[in-house]
Amino acid sequence: MEFVIQKKKLLDCLSHFQSVVERRNTIPILSNIKVSALEGGLTVTATDLAIELTEHLVADVSEAGGITIPSQLFFEIVRKAPEKSEIRLKSEDKNSTVYVLFKDSKFSIPFLPVDDFPVMDEDKLDVEFQIKSQHFKDLINNCKFCMGLDESRLYLNGIYLHASGESISTVATDGHRLSKCSLPEPLKQSFEGIIIPKKTVLEISKILDEFQDDVSLSFSKTRMKVVLGNIKIVSKLVNASFPDYESVVPKDNDQIMTVDCKSFSETIDRVSTISDEKFRTVKFDISKNTCVVSSFGNDKSLGTESVEVEFSGSEISINFNARYILDVLAIIKNGKVRFSFSNKTAPTILECDSLKNSLFLIMQMRA
Structure with a gap:
């Protein structure tokens, strides 16, 4: 040669x-x-x-x-x-x-x-369709940060690609937070959901950053093939069932806070500097026009900052892992973000107009 x-x-x-x-x-x-x-x-x-x-x-x-x-x-x-x-x-x-x-x-x-040199089998992949690279990038990138790390729960260590209603959706969760993204175009072919392993998700994501053309997807219950121009990825799939995530999406979170994404992200980042490195807890004290973000350190140190917000509902105090909030705000980037709270222990929903086909859930932390 x-x-x-x-x-x-x-x-x-x-x-x-x-x-x-x-x-x-x-x-x-x-x-x-x-x-x-x-x-x-x-x-x-x-x-x-x-x-x-x-x-x-x-x-x-x-x-x-x-x-x-x-x-x-x-x-x-x-x-x-x-x-x-x-x-x-x-x-x-x-x-x-x-x-x-x-x-x-x-x-x-x-x-x-x-x-x-071993060769992976790519025969008998009975589901096949084309998808725009930007749409596939959204499906992957808007969910990958929520993938699990627990080796005892492999079904969470990846992204669940499935037919949801009349569109294709992806979901990822680590048990503390959840993200869902759906395609803005109708589903052309129904199929059973698959769990794409974490390593495969990360490899696809890296290559998508360099790719602009349509992506070819084909898969069976056990493996999948992704073709991006002159690059082909063949991967085994996670052999497990994804949990019923729809059952954890709150239906009656009626206390809505709207705030500027960028400035709120900067506030949380500043205030959480003082928090415990392991839990990164921040507290939101929300009233009519104000959200006071606060955090406590192990040495009784304290940081607070007030943010102007739009809020409909009774006063509420709620705790979050700052990292989880910041990860979502990093996806949204700009514009207004809506937090939908519940007085109960239900997860908080984060949404925005710029990502109408995406939904983010974050569990609150105990005080």
């Missing part, structure tokens, strides 16, 4: 694979990426057996072939090559060595055969 490719093009590709390949592997070949060269281009693949990422690149191929090369080592060599240099790869099967050459540099690296 032999080919030449520009450093930037190769480095951009290799950067997509670094978080797919695990640094520590009991199976040596999983620390490698597979590089296959055919006339006119390359196919680069990485896998951890749960997710597989493949990217196609245009390159000057003088000899077809394939190898697997240590991912991290190859990435670092290419990264440290002089800017605008051409990278040449040439393999010799007789001694299982690949040479990486550029300028006056030459590296020789042992490789493992491509026949030993």
